[in-house]
């Protein structure tokens with residue numbers, strides 16, 4: 001009887017594990033802000049005895065930039081991604097009362113890479129950073145096989161699942177590259193800070209896998225500088241000023257104690273001509289090689 005149509009109609013949530021009933025979603029605390037919405041920690045507790053699981057719930061905040069359609073695209077994107085290095089989709093929660101919907105995702109206990117690096121400087125060494133970098137690379141390689149471009153790759157959008165696992169999150173700006181082109185031209189440039197944008201993205205609103213590679217280079221720099229650069233915005237603003245005024249800035253200096261082979265990777269990612277930038281699989285291989293050497 002539990003599989004009968006009547007039963008399923010009466011108990012949609014239990015059977016369809018991707019449909020979360022709002023009345024069982026217990027708010028706990030705020031987790032952060034992403035593109036198009038804020039993220040909250042909730043417990044999905046249908047039994048009402050606090051045995052339910054913790055989930056991260058992204059509530060859509062329709063504003064001038066984002067519409068329900070954008071949000072639906074983000075939900076559709078995340079729901080088809082199955083990769084160890086990409087945050088897991090769990091489902092959606094419709095609240096009819098407010099005619100809105102929320103995206104339910106796995107909760108990653110350690111938060112974003114930025115906070116994690118600031119709070120765990122002492123036990124994040126070069127090998128750990130290289131491990132995180134190779135995981136982000138693998139996640140981006142997976143995205144590329146599905147012709148997705150992330151468009152907002154930054155340490156703030158990398159989440160820490162454990163001390164040896166990070167995952168890519170926030171697919172609010174993700175686009176699919178059309179089959180007949182190698183890039184995606186954005187009509188209305190988003191709000192994302194341009195510091196992570198490649199030159200062609202700033203100048204022509206052109207995004208591609210190679211513009212994600214440029215952003216990956218910035219993430220490498222954030223990783224190896226424990227996100228220090230981000231936390232002193234004055235320096236970031238000066239760098240952005242230099243760059244946007246076409247005084248092609250001397251690339252970001254190497255972070256202190258950063259292995260020269262890693263800094264060379266960053267510089268490859270920051271080739272002005274996107275055709276000269278390495279692809280994620282090449283970056284992944286180079287990182288693996290450096291990791292081997294670090295083990296000796």
Ligand SMILES: N#CCCn1cc(-c2nc(Nc3ccc(C4CCNCC4)cc3)nc3c2CCN3)cn1
Pocket residue numbers: 030031032033034035039056087105106107108109110111112115156157158159169170
């Ligand atoms: N990406 C992106 C940008 C939007 N965004 C996504 C999340 C998110 N956070 C977590 N977990 C999480 C977050 C913060 C903390 C602490 C850190 C110390 N201070 C107090 C809070 C702890 C654990 N798990 C998630 C998500 C999405 C899917 N699963 C947060 N912001």
